[in-house]
Amino acid sequence: MDFQVIDSHCHLDFPKFNKDREATIQRARNVGVDQMINSGVDPKTNISTLELAQKYDYIHATLGFSPHLSPEATDEQVQSMLNFIEDHVTDIVGIGEAGLDYHYFTSNAERDRQIEVFKQVIELADKYNKPLVIHGREAEDIALRLSGHLDKVVFHCYGGNLETMRNIVDAGYFISVPTLVCFSEHHQEIAREVPLEHMLLETDSPYLSPRKGRNEPEFIIDSLPWIEKLKGIEEKDIADITRKNTIRVFGL
Template sequence: MIDTHAHVDFKDFNKNREEVIKRAKDKLMALINSGATLGGNRRALELSKKHKGFIYPTLGFHPVNSSKAEFKVVEEVIDLIEDNIEKAVGIGEAGMDYYHVKDLEGRRKQEKVFKLFANLAAEYELPLVIHARECEEKALNIVKKFNSIPEVVFHCYSGDYQTAQKIIEEEYYVSFSTMICFSKHHQDLAAKIPLKSILTETDSPYLSPFKGEKNEPSFLYEAVNKLAKLQSLPFKKVDKITENNAKYVFKI
């Protein structure tokens, strides 16, 4: 199994980060840590250096942050990414979030920054990891214009099935998190979407399959197991296909 999206650099893991990573190594083949802030990108790079061959970084800027940040901070993030581009397995997470950001100015800033990161992915021919919430189709229409992005992943996909079909038609991927263990909407989606278009993730420390517990990468088993049941397929087959999808997308 490969956790294609986690945030083990977050302060939530400050007290037991190495224990969490050890448990992940016991169960997973690899872990992709997604940069969400300037400091988060730096920490993602440090973790990938410390756990070389197991933790891989994607470097980006969360859209909720981009709606509020001064543009000079965005420029710092882009400079950091370009300085470390050979270490990144993808650009992201980046995108737009209309659930958390309601004001028009904030949404315009998100879109502007998202296009900058899509352009980075296109320029350096790296996969783009998209955070899109309540604006999935708009994000899709934007990214379609960047033809040289090799692979596109809609991380923690929560949109409707019709948009998911359009994403798949573009040969992009949707990623399902541990939310499929408890969310009926995500279960209905995961049952219908072909495995060849699916990645799996935890989005740790969020979205734990165990009530009252902080999520962690080793809990990915729960998501893969649930996906197998939803698709009425053996666990090993689902595990192998989703793992191979992740290897293909991120070239690991």
């Protein structure tokens, strides 16, 4: 490939890469994935994400707290997580992933607790003017309402409706299109509608693979022909513009 692309969201520190992490990273680099953003989701992966970013100068860290943890987390655990992010705020390019997940959590108590924790993460992103990476499954509109005063927001792996997507774009924020675009009609519809100036690309590795088995940053190139077909814009231009968007929003 004669152009470069950035994977704006992956989890290379996860155990699925323990056997071949180095080779996986090299494979991505070999096909033109010149930078990767690795996102922490809990206290353990926040540490391993930082370690990964310290080892490779082309891997950047965001530190977060998955909404899956919020319902069970004590106030002390939440505070400890916020303190850790704050202690390492100069080592990271963004805060997240964090947010709301109404798909797996259906009770009002669980959802209220997710909102309560998410508000504290938003405050941290605001305090340090860091981009916020949002996981907003089936609650994208609420996540936007809560974070709408921030300067920089990325809706990672966006799967919400087109109306909320347009509101996100109108706010000047970014929609991250995952490798799901290779096989999900809904994500193809989103990719067709979102303006290229507001689009990032991601794999969410090791999840959402467009090929058999585990996803990895190399496979981000599978998204390009699909988006080219959907938008009528050349692969190279899609890679270039989404790359520039990622550099701009995360200050790479």
